[in-house]
Amino acid sequence: MNTGAGKRSWRMARVIAMLVLTATVLAGIALVARRAARPSPREELVASLAAMKRGNYSAARNHAIAASEGPDPAPANAVLGRTYLLIGDGAAAEGALNRAVAAGMPRVRLHQLFADAYLAQGDPERALAEAARAAPRYGVYAARVRARALAARGEVPSATALLEEVLARQPNDAAAFGALGRIRMAAGDVLGADLASRRAMALDPANLDAIVLAGEVVRSRYGLVAALPWFERALSQDAYYLPALIQYAATAGEAGRYTAMLSATRRALAARPSSPQALYLHAVMAARAGNRDLARTLLGRTGDAGLTMPGVVMLAGMLAYADGGYEQAVVSFREVVGRQPMNLVARRLLGASLLRSGDARGALEILRPIAVRPDADSYTLALAGRAFEATGERDWAARFLDRAARPALADPQPFAGDGSPGALAAAVAGAPGDPALAVAYARSLVDGGRIDLAEQRAEAIATASPGAPEAQLLAGDVLATQRRFGAALARYRQAANLRFDAPVMLRLAEAANRTGATREATAALSLYLSQNPQSLVAHRVLANLQLGARDWPAAVDTLERLHEGTGNRDALIQAQLAYAYTAAGDAETGLGYGRAAYQLAPMNPAACDAYGWALYEQGKTDAALQLLEKAAKLAPDHAGIRWHLGQALADAGRTAEARREIAQALRYPAFPDRAPATALLKLIGA
Known part of the structure; x- marks a missing residue:
């Protein structure tokens, strides 16, 4: 019998037993400590309401979820439903409210919240029916839901009137001002939306929806870059507030800030993995990076909700x-x-x-x-x-x-309206307070040639809707159609103060240029580009103005930026670079661009003229004449091309032909080189 081995085994068993006992005691202590540190369901509910009040809706939701796991889930689920409504998740809100009812909360206390949840899921009819059941003590909330539901059905005047009634009784209702701002923004009343959103923020600085709306208004009025701080302000209160993340990502992407766009999109997908807006933005980034398979996969995940988004359909x-x-x-x-x-x-x-x-x-x-x-x-x-x-x-x-193959020499015109004047007149009669229908009707009158009536309607709409950029734009377009560019410029200025996007900027720059206010046109373009640095159309217009002002170094800089963005496929940009470099004294570089433009578009008069003029400036008059004569045949009404040809003919000793070409150029009132052309005409014996 091995007593030594038995004693060792016994000692080992005692050691193991003590270790197990110690571990059990320590685990128990840790469990007790964790339970002591964890807030009670009641404390979680209080924390949820506090987070909601300070504008951190995501934290409020998390606290409400913890509270709902306690012994009294009814009030916790009701609060949870409110937090889901604040972050825009109608389906989750409905689920939480149903759990509150199942736990014993009377449904009569929740009709207004259910109505809000149905509206958030895109069902305004059901929302209206449910809001009508709300108890009188919740009447203001129910009225706000009804107004938003009416607007969703297209009944904007009725929705606005209902909210104005609410505010007449409750002038400090921040949520009502926020809802009014949203409805006005959707109806095109940017100034009205601005005033309402600012009033909502003044009454409730933590109102995230009002802050995001203010950012959307700023983006419309002043540009992409100016709007970003507003979305950042909302995210500083709630880093995972989905509407702010979506707006921030989209705005940053348009401004060319793709790293910021990617970061915001990833956070949006972390906040709500099924968000169709976030999936779409991620798909856009994938497509830009050339990963079409990933882009298609992401679009597929948007489901039926994506089919309602034009951007998703367009990208597909x-x-x-x-x-x-x-x-x-x-x-x-x-x-x-x-x-x-x-x-x-x-x-x-x-x-x-x-x-x-x-x-x-x-x-x-x-x-x-x-x-x-x-x-x-x-x-x-x-x-x-x-x-x-x-x-x-x-x-x-x-x-x-x-x-x-020829440059567009005609004046730009507004795109035709959609619909006949008769049908649109009937629509306006049925909804006299809808500014969008009124604008469409007036545009249809312009398309039909009824300018006098169109002007009357346009002026009436612009006067009645001073905060609607479309109304001001319409009035300007009707005046521009009559070539009354001075009066049109005033309307375009008003529109630009409300919505400074590409269509407004282009009209403003065109009208300013037509009235001789070239500095204003250039300033408008520069301001637009400071907010929209990726805009190729704005760079094109700026380059045209710089060329017209003979600011050759600035034109070269702008055109080179365009050339970098478009590559070697745009003949007009290459022709303009040839003009700009040649006029700036670098005919060698100008010749290279002119040759490239001509190779791309040999029947384009601008390409022919630019190539020929670069050759002429290098002293190669005979070769230049072939191209300049071809350009003049392709665009016989272009004064600048005739002036170039006239100079080359004079240099070649063909004075009679030179006099004819220069005289033709001088017939155009807007010909900018009148003084040197007149001097040359005298010199060669006119």
Whole structure:
């Protein structure tokens, strides 16, 4: 019998038993400590209400979830439902409210919250019915829900009137001011939305929806970069507030701040993985990075909600087009054009997709509204020309392809309205307080040539809706149609103070330039570019103004930035670079750009002229003359091209022809080189 081994075993067992006992005691102590440190359900509920009051809705939700696990879940779930409503999750709010009722809370106390939840899920009819059941003590909340539901049904005047009644009784109701601001913004009354959102923030500085609305107003009035601090302000209170994250990500992306966009999008997906807006923004970034497979996967995750978002449908069409799925692209782009008839990008892409899919007639039908305009862009004209080629109508194809090869010399015109004057007049009669219908009706009058009546209607709308940029824009467009650019400029200034986007900026710059206020046009463009640094159209217009003002170094800088963004595919930019470098004294660089422009578009008069003028400035007059004469034949009404040709002819000793070309240039009132042209004409014996 081995007594030593037995003793060792016994000692080992004692050690193990003591270790187990110690571990058990320590675990018990830790459990007790954790329970002592964890707030009680009641404390969690109080913390939720406090977080809600200071504007941290995500924290309020988390505290309410913890409180709902306690012995009295009814009030906790009711508060949880309110937090879900504040962050815009209607389905989760409805679920929490149902749990509150199941736990014993009378439904009569929750009708207004259920109504809000139904509205957040996109069901205004059910929201209206439920709000009507609310108890009188919750009447103000129910009235706010009814107003928002009416607005969702398109009954904007009734919704506004209802909120104004609420505010007459409750002048310090921040939520009512916030709802009024949202409705006004959606109706196009930017100034009214601004006033309402600021009043809501003054009454309740922690109102995140009002802060985000203020950011949207600032983005409309002043630009992308100016709006970002407002969204950051909301996120400083609640880092995972989804509406602020979505607005911040979208705005940062448009401003070219892609790192910030990616960070905000990731946080939005962490806050709500199923958010269609966040998934869409992430898909946009994936598409920009060239990862089309990931972009398609993300769009697929948006589900049915994504189908209601034009941006999602548009991106799906672009991905299909890039992959050669033209029939699928047609379906997507047709959906967007059906919802947004004035979306020119979607219309062009639909035309291109129809043409690629073999439906040339369908492409012509879609492209016709913009291809027949005097200021149609070369891409649309080329598409129309190829469509006519596909149908065998070669005469029409030649006309459109010829126009596509020439610069657009016609004045820009507003895009045609959607709908006949008669139908829109009836719609206005049925909804006299809807400014959007009134604007559409007046635009239809312009399209129909009834300018006098259109002007009367436009002025009446602009006077009645001083805070609606569309109304001011309409009044300016009617005046510009009559070439009354001074009066139009005043209206465009008012519109720009309300919504400083590309259409308003372009009209303002054009009207200012037409009235000789070139500095104002340049200042407007510079301001716009400071807020929208990615805008190619603004850079193009700025370059045109700089070229017109003979500011060659500035024009070179702007055009080089454009060239960097578009690559070597844009003949007009290369031609303008040739002009700018040549005039700045660098004819060698100008010649390189001129040659590149001509190789891209040998039938474009601007390319011919730019190449020829660079050759002339290098002393190669004979070679230059061939190109300058070709340019003059392609654009016989362009004074600048005739002036260039006249100088080259004079240098070649062909004085009679030179006199004829210079005299033709001098016939144009807006010809900017009148003094040197007159001097040269005298010198060669006019």
